[in-house]
Amino acid sequence: MKKIADRASEIFPLKQAPLVHCITNDVSIETVANTLLYINAQPIMTNDVREFSELFKHTSSLLLNLGSLSKEKESALLMAAKKAKAKKKPFVLDIVGVTSAPIAFYLSQQLEKYKPNILKGNVSELRAFCGLKVSGRGVDSSEFDQTEEGMEELVKALKQQDSSITYLATGKKDLIVSKDETWVMENGVEKLQQFTGSGDLLGALIAALLGEGFDNLSAAIFALSYLNICGEHANKKLTSSNGLADFRHETLNQLSLLSVTNDNWFNQVKGRKQ
Ligand SMILES: Nc1ncnc2c1ncn2[C@@H]1O[C@H](COP(=O)(O)OP(=O)(O)OP(=O)(O)O)[C@@H](O)[C@H]1O
Numbered sequence: 130m131k132k133i134a135d136r137a138s139e140i141f142p143l144k145q146a147p148l149v150h151c152i153t154n155d156v157s158i159e160t161v162a163n164t165l166l167y168i169n170a171q172p173i174m175t176n177d178v179r180e181f182s183e184l185f186k187h188t189s190s191l192l193l194n195l196g197s198l199s200k201e202k203e204s205a206l207l208m209a210a211k212k213a214k215a216k217k218k219p220f221v222l223d224i225v226g227v228t229s230a231p232i233a234f235y236l237s238q239q240l241e242k243y244k245p246n247i248l249k250g251n252v253s254e255l256r257a258f259c260g261l262k263v264s265g266r267g268v269d270s271s272e273f274d275q276t277e278e279g280m281e282e283l284v285k286a287l288k289q290q291d292s293s294i295t296y297l298a299t300g301k302k303d304l305i306v307s308k309d310e311t312w313v314m315e316n317g318v319e320k321l322q323q324f325t326g327s328g329d330l331l332g333a334l335i336a337a338l339l340g341e342g343f344d345n346l347s348a349a350i351f352a353l354s355y356l357n358i359c360g361e362h363a364n365k366k367l368t369s370s371n372g373l374a375d376f377r378h379e380t381l382n383q384l385s386l387l388s389v390t391n392d393n394w395f396n397q398v399k400g401r402k403q
Pocket residue numbers: 225250251252268269270299300301302303316317318319320321322324325326327328329330331353356357
């Protein structure tokens with residue numbers, strides 16, 4: 130852990146300014162693009178398949194997010210995943226909405242075959258993906274899916290998925306399941322669930338770290354912990370006159386501040402390898 134903590138102080142802002150191609154949802158697209166700029170990555174938000182051949186020559190990594198789907202976006206997602214596999218470009222798949230959108234669910238199963246480095250979603254979305262019973266609806270997770278037994282059941286199910294993929298399920302506690310290691314992470318504050326796109330921007334942070342050259346597990350742990358500790362610091366700054374929009378604003382501010390003001394931020398990580 131000491132070695133990892135030493136490396137962590139030098140991660141953000143990113144040194145190589147990776148160019149991250151994002152096909153993401155219409156709700157949080159601007160937040161996702163700004164998140165990448167705040168950590169010194171570069172966003173490019175392009176759904177137009179006619180641009181992909183040229184674009185793939187220049188990008189470092191790819192983010193595929195299934196939110197606010199359309200027929201056109203479905204084709205773009207499939208084409209991008211196919212190209213990423215062929216060109217060995219690292220990519221993150223965020224399975225937004227699979228809990229109650231059958232088309233997104235089917236698409237997530239198809240896209241998994243192209244072997245994303247990381248397949249992520251909230252706990253309810255990952256439960257749905259694994260065929261477990263879910264209480265979550267829409268794009269949000271449910272606390273009823275996050276009981277101790279529920280989380281154990283999810284770890285077991287994720288271990289039976291594709292062992293070449295690292296799976297991340299977010300919520301009050303976050304699960305990271307890779308071929309050899311399972312981590313349970315516990316940073317963050319409840320308010321993170323109360324602004325839309327906190328999970329979407331996490332996908333972008335992970336894609337940026339993959340583009341910077343981090344391995345799957347490190348990218349997931351560093352990105353998740355950084356965002357959640359940014360949320361904790363933002364929460365501490367709030368007074369009774371601040372609303373949730375202030376919390377969102379301050380969390381986004383912390384993305385460019387935390388690493389500068391707290392070069393030992395990684396010491397605040399709460400999590401354990403199972
Ligand atoms: N109750 C909670 N306590 C602490 N941290 C939380 C809580 N809920 C979510 N988080 C953190 O917030 C971030 C986003 O997770 P969440 O599960 O809300 O994503 P999501 O549902 O995919 O979000 P969105 O769809 O709005 O983008 C993660 O880093 C997660 O660890």
